[in-house]
Amino acid sequence: MEQVSGSKTFLLGILTPSTHELDNILNHTIPELAKSGYVEGKNLKIESRLGKLEDLANMAEALVALQPDAIITVGPPATHAVQSATTDIPIIMGFMGQDPVAAGLAKSLAQPGGNVTGTLILGQDLEGKRLQLLHETLPERKRIAVLLEPGNKLVKAAMEEDLLGLDLVVFTADNPKSYPNVFTRMRTEGIQALLIAPSPAFFRDTEILVKLALENGIPTMCQWPEMAEAGCLLGYGPNYRELRRQTADYLVRIFKGESPGSLPIQQPSQIEFAVNLKTAQTLGISVPISILMRTDLVIE
Template sequence: MKRREFIAIAGGAAAGWPLAARAQQPGRVYRVGWLSIGSREQTIHIIKPFEEGLRSLGYRVGENVVIEYRFADGEMDRVPALAAELVRLGVDVITTGSNANTLTVMRLTTTIPIVMTNSVDPVGVGLVSSLARPGRNVTGFAQDTGGELNDKRLELLKEALPNLLRVGILWNPDFTPNRNRLTSMNKPAQAMGLTLVPAEVLGLDTLEPAFATMVRERAQAFVVLSEPLLANYRGQIAAMAVRDRLPAISTTREYAEAGLLLTYGANLPDQFRRSAAFIDKIFKGAKPADLPVEQPTKFELVVNLKTAKALSLTVPPTLLGRADEVIE
C-alpha cells in the first residue's frame, strides 16, 4: 500500500488551499478539530475508538495527524468560543458530535469540512439537505432519524415492568428534535396502554423539579430523551432514579454504566470509530456535500442488574437473554 498523505498541525495559511490540492501533498501533517460539550473524562470512551479508527487507516496521532481537542466541560456557553478557536487555527476538518456543536461551527465556516459523529434528525433540523446528498460542508452520522428507537424503548420498559401504566419523559425542550420525538411517542404509548408524563430539564438546577413532577404525577418509570445536556447529567439522573425508585431507560450504554436500569441504542464507540472513514475520504479530496450521511449499524441492549437489585426488581429472563451486556 502506498504511503498516505499526511494531515497537519502547522501552516495556518495552507488552510485556505483547495482541499484536493492539499490531499495530494505527501508528508503533510493535518489537524483534526474535536469539539465536545462534555469533558475529556466524560468522552474518553469515544476518543479512544476514534483514534483507533484513524490508526486503522494509517494515521498516527502525534505523527501524521494531530487532533486539536476542545472540551466545554458541560458548559454549553463555552462552545461558540471553542468552535471559533478551531476555525481560526485553520484545522482541516472538525468533528462536532452533537447538533448544537454542528450548528455552531456551520455559522462560523462554510469551507472547513464538518463531520458530525452523533447527530439527531439532521435533515429535520437543517444540518443537511438530505441523508443521501448533504449538500453543504457537513456529513457524518445520524441516529434517531425516526421514532422507531423510542418506540422500542417503551416496549422494553413495558417488558421489564408488565404492570407499567404511567411513564415519565425526561426531556430538554431547548433541544429542537425533542419536540418531534415526544409527539411521535404518543401513538405507540397509547397502543401499549401507557400514559406519558413529560418532565422538562433545562439545566442541573431543574433536575430536582423534574423528578418531583414525575413522582407527583405517579410515573412508575421514565425514559430519558438523551441529548448533550442530559448526557452530562447522567450520573445525577441515575442516582435520583434509584432514590425515587424509578426504573429508567435511555439511549446508550453510558447511561446504564452510570446506573440506569436499561439502555437501547447505537453503539457510540463503534460509531466514532467508523467516523474516521469520513475524515480519510475528505483528506483524499472528497467533498462532504457528496458523502451520504450514514446511520448506525450496531445497536445494543444493556441491562444493569445492580440497579435492578437496588430497585427490588426482577428482570424477565427473556429480556436478559437478549441483552448484549449485563452489568452485575
C-alpha cells in the same frame, strides 16, 4: 497500520459540550485514525474546544479561524455553531440528535450536498423501541416520564405516536442543577418509570441521573448500553465502537480529498440491549425471562 504519503500535517478540530464525549473521541476515534496512518504528534494535530452551550458559537468561530482540515462536532448545538461559522470546512457530526435535513444542515441523508455529514443516531423507531422494551419489562407500570432537553422535537414526535396506551408525562431539564427538582416533581406526580431521551448532556450526567432515579425508586430506560452499566435498569442503543469507527472512516476519506457533501449521513447498523440486574435487585424488580433472553449484555 497504514502509511500516509506526503509530509502534510492534518489539523482536526473538535467541538463538544461534553467532557465525557471529548474523552471518548480522544480515546477511541483518534486511535482508529491511527490505524489508517493519521497519528497524533506525527502527521495529525488536534485542537479541541469544550464548553457550555452558550459558549459554543464563540468556540466554533475560534476553531474555524485555525482553518482545520475537518471538525468533529457532538450534538446539535455544536453542529449548528460550526455550520454557522463555515460552509467550507468539512464537519463530521458525532451523534446528531435531530433530523439534519429538517434542520437545514443537509439536502438529504443520502446526498448531504454541503459541508456537513456524519452519524444520525436518533429516530422515532428507536424511541418507540425503547418505550416498548420498558413497557415489556414493567408491564404494570403505565405512568411513564420522558426526560428531554428543551426543544427536542424528534423525541416528542415519537412520544405522540405512542400506541402502547401508556400515560406519558414529559419533563425537561437543561443542566445538572435542575435535575433534583425534576425528580422531586416526578415523585410527586406518581411517575412509575422513566425514559431518558438521547442527549450528550444526559450521557455526560449519567451518574447524577442514575443516583437521583435510584434515590426516588424510579427504574430507567437509557439511550446507551454503557448507561446501563452505570446503573440504568435498561439501555438500548447503537454500538458505540461502531459509531467511533464510522467517524474515523469518514475523517480518513475527507483527509484523502472526498467531499462531505457526497458522503451519506449514516445511521447505526448495530443496536444493543443491556439490562442491569443489580439495579433491578435494588429496586425490587423481577426482570422477565423474555426480556433477559433478548439482551446482548447483562450486568450482575
